[in-house]
Amino acid sequence: MKNTRVTRAALGRLPAYLKFLKSLPEDSGKYISATRIANGLGYGEVMVRKDLNAASGEGKPKIGYVTEDLIAVIEEHLGLQKKSLAVLVGAGKLGLALYDYSGFEDYGLEIAAAFDNNPERTGQLPSGKTVLPVSELCGFCKERNIKLGIITVPRSSAQDACDALIESGITAIWSFAPKTLTVPDGVLVQYENLALSLAHINKQTSLLSEQSDHTD
Amino acid sequence: MKNTRVTRAALGRLPAYLKFLKSLPEDSGKYISATRIANGLGYGEVMVRKDLNAASGEGKPKIGYVTEDLIAVIEEHLGLQKKSLAVLVGAGKLGLALYDYSGFEDYGLEIAAAFDNNPERTGQLPSGKTVLPVSELCGFCKERNIKLGIITVPRSSAQDACDALIESGITAIWSFAPKTLTVPDGVLVQYENLALSLAHINKQTSLLSEQSDHTD
Structure with a gap:
């Protein structure tokens, strides 16, 4: 496991990556590219590359990651191997x-x-x-x-x-x-x-409605 | 009310400022300085100045804020005047x-x-x-x-x-x-x-204990 700090936002997406990787058909090959993961989940490719890089390091150019290894490293980040x-x-x-x-x-x-x-x-x-x-x-x-x-x-x-x-x-x-x-x-x-948290949402929405009042 | 965006962290401190301002004795004068508020709450002065500036604008140099006005503006930010x-x-x-x-x-x-x-x-x-x-x-x-x-x-x-x-x-x-x-x-x-949230805390504390393992 790469020892960088996976951001809170990236950590929040790791379960989705894991679910996607585990749902791949058995005959889908040894490797998976960030592009394919991004497309499969409807995520932006730049974000997926960044997340996977933080979790596992860079994939091989034009090939991507060994699917099995990526699953293992995400499970490790999520602490799934040891509750x-x-x-x-x-x-x-x-x-x-x-x-x-x-x-x-x-x-x-x-x-x-x-x-x-x-x-x-x-x-x-x-x-x-x-x-x-x-x-x-x-x-x-x-x-x-x-x-x-x-x-x-x-x-x-x-x-x-x-x-x-x-x-x-x-x-x-x-x-x-x-x-x-x-x-x-x-x-x-x-x-x-x-x-x-609720107060913050309330404040943001009041600011938005004030802004639209001004532009109306 | 100043129309800047009060950060979430500052918003979280506004109830403490309000409580402090409302607890001031009646004979404590018309004005209150950021320094006095910071000392009263045990907060850093730079942070208090920044928070109050975002909520209400700058205080008068060497004098500070009109206490009553500051109370009103904080109540407005907290939405206390209208539930x-x-x-x-x-x-x-x-x-x-x-x-x-x-x-x-x-x-x-x-x-x-x-x-x-x-x-x-x-x-x-x-x-x-x-x-x-x-x-x-x-x-x-x-x-x-x-x-x-x-x-x-x-x-x-x-x-x-x-x-x-x-x-x-x-x-x-x-x-x-x-x-x-x-x-x-x-x-x-x-x-x-x-x-x-809990996963993020767990991850931070694992990283910290790994670091201390390495330095021990």
């Missing part, structure tokens, strides 16, 4: 929606367990999955060497959840709580502000 | 989590109603809010002149939901379904791929 497990703290509505969301599989990700401090929320869910008490978080993570944590608790308990995750050996946190978290060096935090 | 309503299609787990999420208020946004095709999902929720049948979507939106739509249905029904929103006069769509939507010119679509 990554995550834990989630906060089994409220949003937490349970994420816990049940099947789309993580496309990226080799799985939320292995959800945790909550509220005893009314722990136990088995209708889906068969289980919500565990936060007291079991540390043992659970260390036993399975889990490094990814998701925070879906309210603002007021976000730092506590964060501290519990860090004590459990988590090194990357995805937080939905609208609060800046204090973490030691080497721990990655990414904030997800859903309200801000 | 923006949105509708949501797909009252599954994620849809209901969003429908119930209180964080939208900070940005003057409100999900006015949720809609679903499944009769088992329509009716009153424990929160008191209501899920309506999709057949009522068009009338609901047109009556209230709603322009913002959220899609939280599965991939297979995303285009149908999108078509129904467009028929209802929606011009900006926020879609959580992993599917490219076909929309007429002038309609803005923003995709939210939650699985991709």
Whole structure:
């Protein structure tokens, strides 16, 4: 695997490339060109070349990539050869929606367990999955060497959840709580502000309609 | 209001500026400087100056901004003077989590109603809010002149939901379904791929740990 940074946008397209490559008929030859992939998916050729180059290096001029190798390298980028497990703290509505969301599989990700401090929320869910008490978080993570944590608790308990995750050996946190978290060096935090996403769309569309008002 | 584009990151900080300005004691004078705001919030001064400049224009040298005016302009950017309503299609787990999420208020946004095709999902929720049948979507939106739509249905029904929103006069769509939507010119679509967000964090943290493996 090439060790360059595949951009977030390119990463988002890798599942589509993979699906396309895997759907090729068996007699379609050993090689595949970026042009053929671009045409098959209706993507721009320049973008496809850039994506594949970042993921796998340049293809052979006029020949392209060995299909099998390209599949392997994309699967590696997507982490499909070795599933990554995550834990989630906060089994409220949003937490349970994420816990049940099947789309993580496309990226080799799985939320292995959800945790909550509220005893009314722990136990088995209708889906068969289980919500565990936060007291079991540390043992659970260390036993399975889990490094990814998701925070879906309210603002007021976000730092506590964060501290519990860090004590459990988590090194990357995805937080939905609208609060800046204090973490030691080497721990990655990414904030997800859903309200801000909608506000941003609203703002863009107001600007567009203002512009068209001016030009009308 | 200055008509420049406030970046998404700056927009994300406006609620903090607003909260700070509103918490100033009454005897704190007519003016406020960017330096004082930066110190009060623990933000970098350069960033604060840039944010306020984009939102309101430059302050007076050595004096700063008229506090009252700055409050008004930030409220205008956040759309707090006139609440923006949105509708949501797909009252599954994620849809209901969003429908119930209180964080939208900070940005003057409100999900006015949720809609679903499944009769088992329509009716009153424990929160008191209501899920309506999709057949009522068009009338609901047109009556209230709603322009913002959220899609939280599965991939297979995303285009149908999108078509129904467009028929209802929606011009900006926020879609959580992993599917490219076909929309007429002038309609803005923003995709939210939650699985991709987690995959991206996972990838960043793997790269970081690889780097530290090499330097150890």
